[in-house]
Amino acid sequence: MAYRAKVVKVMIASPSDVAAERQVIRNVIQEWNFTHSEDKNLVLMPVGWESHSAPSMGDRAQAIFNKQVLADCDLLLAVFWTKLGTPTGKAASGTVEEIEEHIKAKKPAMIYFSKIPVLLESVDPKQYKAVMEFKKEMGKRGLYAEYESTEDFREKLSRQLGHTVLRSFAPKKNGNGQNGDDLTIVAPTLPDLSEPASQLLVEAAQDKAGGVLRVLSSGGLTIQTNERNLVESQDSRNQARWEGALKELRNLGLLEDRGHKGTLFSVTDEGYRVADLLRERQYVKAPGAMLSYSKAGHPA
Secondary structure: OEEEEEEEEEEEEOOOOOHHHHHHHHHHHHHHHHHHHHHHOEEEEEEOHHHHOOOOOOOOHHHHHHHHOHHHOOEEEEEEOOOOOOOOOOOOOHHHHHHHHHHHOOOOEEEEEEOOOOOHHHOOHHHHHHHHHHHHHHHHHOOOEEEOOHHHHHHHHHHHHHHHHHHHHOOOOOOOOOOOEEEEEEOOOOOOOOHHHHHHHHHHHHOOOOEEEEEEEOOEEEEEEOOEEOOOOOOHHHHHHHHHHHHHHHHOOOEEEOOOOOOEEEEOHHHHHHHHHHHHHOEEEOOOOOEEEOOOOOOO
């Protein structure tokens, strides 16, 4: 179903040594969109050098990027570890110049510094010293955050990004929006799957080989994936339930018979897509338990 939302462009600014964090940022943005975009009428759009810049001449490379991309961004996320980056002729690095330009435009900027341990011999002392000096300077001008692992970064960013977005870009009570462009969003569609079929697909998509093994023996039925046998009870009703789930996924093209003998199946490309949507929108993980289905009208 289509709905209208405001697009908030999020600039991802960082040197080359935090590639993992850049991917975490994109994942967190995607998760926020799945969970909140329809309810809050806001969509976050990740923006970066690799996806939004285009060749152009006549000025410094960073100046061109600032005009092409940075000027239209609403929020900036910057991450540093051991490198500050390459000087631009105007600032100590491209990332630093992007931060300064964004702050000068009076737009929100979130800055993170990694405390993940690193081998000393792999670090450029001058670059690391420059990061520490910049960190000290940022501490005098506002608040930054530190993290000790990529998972710690993900947890902090998920919480803090939500607070910043809602505080800075959520529509006011009188209905007037803030920054961003209007866009009509078409929500990704999901097939009408039964609960066991949904659970089986999500588990299979998390299996290292994306495989499902079906074995029917004198001891009963086994449907195993992701190192689990999903058939916990061998009564005829439960066996029929899981056989039906397997058939349902095959008929929808979400699983395919790998050996054409009805014993080994693999997740298809469409199956992975649907599994990703199910995880983001319809499943919650109970501590120490199997995946459980949420039938709430909004994403869990």
